[in-house]
Amino acid sequence: MKQHGALQVRGLATGYRERQIIQGLDLPDLRAGEVHSLVGPNAAGKSTLMRALAGLQPARGSVRLGGEELVGLPLAEHARRVTYMPQTLPQGVALSVLESVLGALQASSTGHPGGDSHAAAQRRAVAVLERVGILRLAMEGLDHLSGGQRQLVSLAQALVREPHVLLLDEPISALDLQHQLRVMRLVQELARERGMIAIMVLHDLQIAARWSDGIVMLAQGAVVSTGAPAEAITPASLAQVYGVQARVEHCSGGGLQIMVDDVL
Template structure:
């Protein structure tokens, strides 16, 4: 298993640079890492830069490979990216969407025969609780269902690095729990999972490692107990807050008000 190493990464969109010489400590291998921070902190841009979806300079290394400038066919072997939403103007069914995601692999067409590939699709749908939606057109699904299909597309390739942009944003509480439990299981199986989250409670509950982003830079990183502090919440989120222990052993985030000195 290899760490994800980012050094002096600059990335953005034409006239709007977002990340400037972004550097952080190694993102641990084989764990669940949450990218957290306020809106416009650069979380999604960083994820897309790792995935090769926005122009980037600097160095992004995974599994001993430099990802910046890596050929797309080689990158698809190393990682999968889940966007915030799937395109809506498509007539594909759920099964067709998963088959397409698999066949996007450079050698995807030869690794499985048709029967074995359909069996794999069925296994993924079963693991995510989507079997009954297999023949449904994507455009007929709710936002939460589409989000689950996007997750299925990402994991069907079984990549060593999973990049997920707000995978719980359209999900109800039960589905949020199921998805975060699944992501932690995937990490425990040896993958590196990096997920953008807005919900600090979810991040604290499920992530092994948190990377706090602020104004295109890494503010702090580490375990939840080290990272989620009143000082960080004041500096990054602009709020006065307390972190209190719960009876379950977890930590509760309590917002007391707006900070006059933060952000």
């Protein structure tokens, strides 16, 4: 397993024009091989935080990966280390699934220059499509795919780059339950295998608790609770962040069971 060092976020501030969404945010150290989920209500700042970590919008503070400062790096250099999967693929792209994954690989430093031949790049792209479970769609046009299929293609585009840090913004929102669990298992497996840090925005707290090493619960651009799922997801944090009265219990399989009784 490759080791790329921890991701350390300290005093991060970011927003849009005159509006600060996140101010002075700290995260616990996120370590290689781990999966972490950002949870919280709409407009909590989750997607804004992800875009700042990806270098896609200006930020102040410190984001260090293995001791290297990422804030202020040119976008191309930043993208060599951190790959971001947005909520949806762009519309109107006249490419096949395989071509889109090859394009993602070739746009990254792991593909060109100085590395894979075209044949080797194709093998990598095919291997990722097979791992994600969509090899049968390789020659389909992106504009002919369902929303869930497009989401899986977007995941393949991110994974083929083999980033140090993988940022997934709602990667399972358009998927049925079986494919949700497949994606979560795949991300966990690849994080362990590659020594990759995976950070996901999720709305389903049960899934986040089951598949994450750590939870970061956000509200109004600030961290409310963080830690292992059982430490971060509590009746008190659910009341504060979501405004609900809830019970959090351990099920027979060892995971968390979250039962919402009422709205506060």
